[in-house]
Amino acid sequence: MRIVVIGAGVVGLATAFELRERGHDAIVLDPNPAGGASRAAAGMLAAVTETEWAQDALHPLMRDAAHAYPDFLARLTAAGGDAVGYRETATLAVAVDAADRETLTGLAVLQQQGGAVVDRMTGSRAREREPSLGPAVSAAMGIAADHQVDPRQMAASLLRALGAGVRREQAVRVSTDTPIGREPAHRWVHLASGDAVPADVVIAATGLGQVEGVPALPVRPVWGDILRLRVPEALRPLLTHTVRALVRGRSVYLVPREDGTLVVGASVREGGVAGVQAGSVLALLRDAQTVVPGIEECEVIEMMARPRPGSPDATPLIGVVERGLIVANGFDRHGVLLAPLGARLVADLVEGRAVDPAVAAAVHPSRFHPADVRQVLPDLTPPAVAVLDGAGMKG
Ligand SMILES: Cc1cc2nc3c(=O)[nH]c(=O)nc-3n(C[C@H](O)[C@H](O)[C@H](O)COP(=O)(O)OP(=O)(O)OC[C@H]3O[C@@H](n4cnc5c(N)ncnc54)[C@H](O)[C@@H]3O)c2cc1C
Known part of the structure; x- marks a missing residue:
């Protein structure tokens, strides 16, 4: 599938990397790659010490994310990334x-x-x-279990692995209108430069950046x-x-x-x-x-x-919000830790794979403002297949 990721913070970069790893044609658009919250982050993978009261939905995500990290980094290194400053310092x-x-x-x-x-x-x-x-x-x-990466090194490593797949462009609008003279596509990402990029699926990972056509989120x-x-x-x-x-x-x-x-x-x-x-x-x-x-x-x-792109319950906002449009946002204080896990979840949604219903419910943006999300899928697992696969789209 042709996938356009808007936003090259750790979340967008990790997502594009995961999608490339699974064989998709993913590109990332950002006028200032890795220059947002990801540039400031300390890079603590603090699944234990960031466990706080009244954030029950977040805790299992943090634990899973910490377990998934070494595998993600090994794949990044194998794909031509470089040192990421991973330290198992207690x-x-x-x-x-x-x-x-x-x-x-x-x-x-x-x-x-x-x-x-x-x-x-x-x-x-x-x-x-x-x-x-x-x-x-x-x-x-x-x-002993809370480790660290250097987020700047990690972002540089992801940028290297993605190569020309990262374009220094600002997205201004996402629509389904095919520009005059272009081959039809399911989605179009219109750029500040005046050009437009076709996509089967668009993933908005813009942190605090707004793009017309992407439902407003409570970040x-x-x-x-x-x-x-x-x-x-x-x-x-x-x-x-x-x-x-x-x-x-x-x-x-x-x-x-x-x-x-x-x-x-x-x-x-x-x-x-x-x-x-x-x-x-x-x-x-x-x-x-x-x-x-x-x-x-x-x-x-x-x-x-x-x-930081803060969310009301400190838990990310990840889900299908419209046909062929996914958001990955609201990573709050945990974006470096949660980026590989979020990337895996988004890739599963793109491919229509089964997603743990508890996880899907914990992160879906509709949990706060259903009215803001125009087409909410109550259970992401089977409908996501219909919405995102090629057959579903033609229908
Ligand atoms: C001081 C500080 C310390 C932190 N420490 C930690 C830590 O130790 N561990 C941890 O896990 N997390 C930490 N965090 C949190 C973490 O940095 C964030 O959760 C994470 O960076 C969010 O990543 P993101 O990709 O969603 O957002 P961002 O990094 O902000 O990236 C969003 C990107 O979208 C781009 N964008 C926006 N609008 C558009 C558009 N229209 N077109 C194209 N591109 C667009 C921006 O240019 C930007 O590059 C820290 C954050 C801060 C501020």
């Missing part, structure tokens, strides 16, 4: 004051209910494992400010674990990269400036310094802010 979740300890303990119970292995320890034991932790750390949990910008620090040679390695901290009720994380840099993030704000917010930077550095005092000696090499 994660330490640490607490500072009594309320932080209580929160951490409550989350550990929830995480263990989901089958996670959580190693609870005192602050002193945590310092034995990670000597750069400061005296303010009073308790910790070790989570909103959830801003994140994030810093990159270079650790001086004399202090390396400053950290050997990803450290996620609760510091008097606020969250901060420090992710050590192979190249000696450290990612410190991230704020979660629904408003404020559209660039890097001073107060967020101040809070991140102050809290990071409470947990790892040595960061005072590091060089700040980058500050960045990007809006």
Whole structure:
């Protein structure tokens, strides 16, 4: 099938890659590939430590996504991709004051209910494992299963694997009207350049970007400010674990990269400036310094802010919304972790394969605003075949 993916963030790129792997002719359109939320992301594959209360539908997706990651990366490497900065560095979740300890303990119970292995320890034991932790750390949990990738490297790797299949074009409209003088096609993606691209199936993975003809989704910008620090040679390695901290009720994380840099993030704000917010930077550095005092000696090499495509329940919005039109959006704080899983789900929808009904229901956009989605399929499994396969379309 000819498939056009709109949006080359991690979600669109992973989806196009998956479709190519399955033998489809998939191209991706984006005026600024991998320049959106995906450029800012820390790349934590934090299926355990991102387990939070009242997000029950999300938890199994995160667990499946974490399990699926190594296979996805192996296929990417085999297809000509390159290093993606995948590190099996364990994660330490640490607490500072009594309320932080209580929160951490409550989350550990929830995480263990989901089958996670959580190693609870005192602050002193945590310092034995990670000597750069400061005296303010009073308790910790070790989570061996939460790993990381470098999202910039991963996006570069996907772009390399997709090659000329990625075009620097902005989509402005999706329609079924065949432009004058062109061979008929099921769908057309009209470009800002004035050209139009034919497709059997269109996948809109535009994050916060809007395209006319794609039903509006309940996604909103959830801003994140994030810093990159270079650790001086004399202090390396400053950290050997990803450290996620609760510091008097606020969250901060420090992710050590192979190249000696450290990612410190991230704020979660629904408003404020559209660039890097001073107060967020101040809070991140102050809290990071409470947990790892040595960061005072590091060089700040980058500050960045990007809006995450937030969804009302923090769970992605994936589904067939019209004949031959699929959305993959709302990946919120988990897009790097969930991209390969989302890609597999979208590819299954394209091919009319059976999709776990619980998963289909958890992610279908109609769960919030049925009126916004013009043609909702109550059960994606059998109808998706009829809607998306060639015979269904001719009918
Ligand atoms: C500070 C920060 C830290 C994060 N850390 C993590 C983390 O550790 N782990 C994790 O799993 N997730 C993390 N995330 C979340 C993750 O980055 C997002 O969920 C993910 O990047 C969403 O990917 P996407 O492809 O949907 O969106 P985006 O990366 O925003 O991509 C959307 C793309 O669509 C393109 N586009 C928009 N409109 C059009 C159009 N009309 N035509 C063509 N192209 C268009 C844009 O140019 C853009 O490239 C973090 C996010 C932030 C901001």
